[in-house]
Amino acid sequence: MTDSIELRPISFHPDVLARIAPDLSMQRHLSLGLRPSLRSFEEFRNVEISDGGLSFASKSDIDRKGNNILGSNVLKCGKTMVVTSITGGIVEENISGSYVDDESAESSNGADRLSRFGQIYPVVEVERGRVGAPTDEEMTLSQRLHDCVLHSGLIPKKALDVAVGIRSTDSEGSSSILYPDEEESALSSGLKSRRKWTYVLYAKIQVFSRDGPLFEICWNSLIYALKTTQLPRAFVDERTADLKIPVSMRGRSATIRETFDIICDASKFQPLRLNEENVAFASNFAIIDIDPEAELPKDGDEMQVDQGSSVLLADIQGEAEEASVFSTISVISSESGRLKHFKVVGGSSNASIENLKKSLNLARLRASDLSAKASNGAR
Amino acid sequence: MVLSVTEKSYLHESLASVPPARPDGRKANQFRPIEVFTDFLPASNGSSKVVASDGTECLVSVKCKVVDHAVEEDLVVVDVDIAGHRDDSGLVQGIASTLSKVLSTQLDRSCLRLTKKYSFKLYIDVLVLSSFSHPLTLISFAVYSALNSTQLPKLISSDDDLEVAELPTFHDYDFVKLDVSVPLLFTLAICGKNVLVDPASNESDVANNGLLVTWSNGKVTAPIKTLGLNEDYVSGVSPQSLQDSIKMIEQVAPEVLQALGGI
Amino acid sequence: MNITDRRRILGPSNAKPLIFEKPESSEQEVQQPQEKSNVENESMYIKNGLVSNANGSSYLELKNGELSEQCTILLTSVYGPRPSRGAFSSKASLSVQFKEVTIEKIPSGELKEICNFLSNIFSAVINLERYPKSGIDIFLSLVQNPTTSDEGNLQPIIAACVNGITLALADAGIEIFDTVSAGTYKRNVVAFSKNGTEVVGLWKDKEDDTENNILNVIESCKESYLKNRKVIIEYLIRSRDADI
């Protein structure tokens, strides 16, 4: 029907077309069985990781005055690079009077379930050449990472409790630090002071050359960083353990101020214990319809006209793909296939059950590959 | 003052010629007259106001507070506010950071020490009401005269209070004058081969580069940095003109000190 | 902890940073950093073009001394020439931003000072007339900072920034009048152009009274400047010929 009017479409160089009409260029690639990033439909990008020599473990000495990185990871996936650094803090919780040791009070309902897991406070920064407040993408990424770490039960609350040691300095000034769990001496019973400290974990995630959706890459980098995290042992000075120093002030009531605070031991570190079975890795997929009208005129088989089949793409990359895809799947699954997080945004494509099953299977394969990378990953 | 392109190139030629012909007829190492008033803010321990001949006005107030010097690291806090510039602009934050670093390193902490545990912490607030040329020199003059006229309350309680914890108590109206050697910061403009002291606003619009030199207890000291005075006439300078500027400061600074010292 | 920032998850407000006990034993005070004027064992690793969404970028690893973690890692990315809002200007406007990626050790006031210093250097070097009504933005991301926070000498970082920006601008294809590089000597950084005959930047922030004549300082900085510049030029030419 088209050749009755002499129509010669203006043709552009592929790169120019990708810039002018990304969705048309996407469809043209799909009709050739390709993707703009020249990967096959279900092929993931390769991931390289290293701890980047950033964390204090690789440094000869702790930075006494400043802050220290407790765990770090540098992840390169295709062109995108993610630098994650984990730092720590200590927060003191005054245990309410009737608090009893919480192992015995095992409670099952949801709210309490969450109270058994620790959390991490991530700040994501994507470098796009702009200055100013965090963009929506950075805020949603941080919030989603925080929620997923909490709900996937990755960090047991116990791992963040501080086993407080006591530093006793005997007469000639040499100090020795006794930790309750190291020697089951009588000391540990005496220590049951009313105060309890827990570690707080902060993660700073910096992304360079953003080239597609970032949640999965940031999640994987955060997991690798957490696996390398080391927490310092902490102790309190003996003579100030329970001493309260009255401060005399003229005309005001004497305030009781406990001047001691918790000090970290620069020589003793213990790795952060994670629930190994809850360690999971993320991958993303997209479902996109083939638009028959936009296909390149196939020379050979004219008959095989498929009307609007949809295809599953793995690991979205590039502006063309991101602009023309409306239904995405985000999966966090462990290598044994346990699902931690599954999010499908429907969009216009028919996200059929087969596609979902295929994506779950691919996610499990990807997770096992990534966790294998972790075990022999560069220390 | 907005100059047209031709005016700027004319001014640049005249400043770059040897000897430099400055629009207001000053010699290369001559300062513009300034008026300095001190100790006119009753609520602060020390204050000064400097008015330059081109209308730039700068107010400095110094307040002190007793603080435990084991806990507080830096005993001098500087806050700069320049009318017409945003607080997070490069100029304001740069000046504030330069000033606080210079003062915290050059002021020796012993003259702020009160007792074994406590010492004075100085809060220096700088307010530049209207700034035409680069305000740093004027601010440093104002800070110098403010600190030299600061009166600190006189301690009457005992000064070794390590064993018995006792807060320092002060005399009701007697004061002690703070005597401390305060550094001075000078900005110079470099045009071609010439070095000009105290550049006016039109001169700093056409300067090739600027230089910040610090003068403290008798000699040129640490922070010496090149400084951007404008955006469009910036170019490299020869090492020789850097040396000339240092020599000029060594020659000019004593006279400035002597002039400021008179207050 | 800045708890008022609703846009970032900042954790509990009463958290205190980890404090490590001061080495109260007679462990010697941080030994004066040994004179790093021995220029030979300063090695520099350069890789351009890593950040894909920037016009030009350079990755720089500066190792002085053999210990591996002593190295400064800096990633510079240049965005530009980009449309600039506001009034028409026949020249491009330049802005420099500095950010510490892992931990913040340098106070923010000093960061601003470094940005002012660098933008003053490069507005003398970039051919701004060539890009009317546009802006050139330079972003420096310091990944690893070898100096411990109390020492606070910024010299290796500033020198790395100058070299990094020059490489990033060359990678972006933005016209620069000269390959600017910087040399350090004790606590001074001097950035040269035109093969060392002109100084475009001088930074001396701590008094080392051994050297008070500025000319000797400039001469000794020129030595490491020439070395750095040769390394940069070799990289630029070699990477150009390599991928043709």
Place this chain on the structure above:
Amino acid sequence: MVYYAQSARSAYPGQLICPSYELEKGPDSQKVIRYIAGAGVAEQDYELNGQNILALTATVVGEIKFDEKTKEAVPSAGVAEPKEGEIEETVSTEDEKHYIVSVTDKRQDGQAVNADFANNLPREGDIVLARVTRISQQRANVEILAVENKTTPVDSGVGSNGTGVVAAGGGSGGATFSVSQASSDLGETFRGLISSRDVRATDRDKVKIIESFRPGDIVRAQVISLGDGSNYHLSTARNDLGVVFAKACNGAGGMMYAIDWQTMIAPSTGFTEARKCAKPF
């Protein structure tokens, strides 16, 4: 040693190439050679043992090229770019030869599209590809996606068999593009403005913008001036300028093709819409 005879070698920013003026001592006559700074080269004054001279230095990394610029009838004032359509006669009135020195990135020459948008900012007279963002009665706002730079085709117009630059409608000699990588959602692309009197050349004051452009169309336009701080001024008055790519019903429908200079048709649905189309050459 004559500079322009040297073999092309790669240069780094700041490398001295040649002085601005050079005396070539021929057997009989002396010839003054004037080097003019082209792309990637800047003229700076250097101080060489006392007296300062004007020299040309490279400002980008790339290959140095000397191309003889023959005298034209009207020597335009110091324009750096070689003008199109110079007259071939090489008689130089006063015996001064002109050379344009330029440093270009060798990798980008052959390709049809280079991402070197930095050194190819739209200038007066350039043809650009832009996407219409907003329309009103008096003007259409566009964002500039690519700039066409007229480079001599690699195979000098022989035909489109080789890997040379293929023109849109076949045959070589088409223009190469430098595509701006800036992502439009971040508001980083250069903006342009086509006012209603610049849409077409014939009866310019009865133009209805709604019948010429729709948001989302891709337009081929020519830069008439650098305009103000935020917008270039563009025009589509020539026949080969106008809408080159549009989707029916404001982007919902299929791709449309131009059947004459002011109507476009969507083949799958048969819709016709009014546009100011570019002649498909």
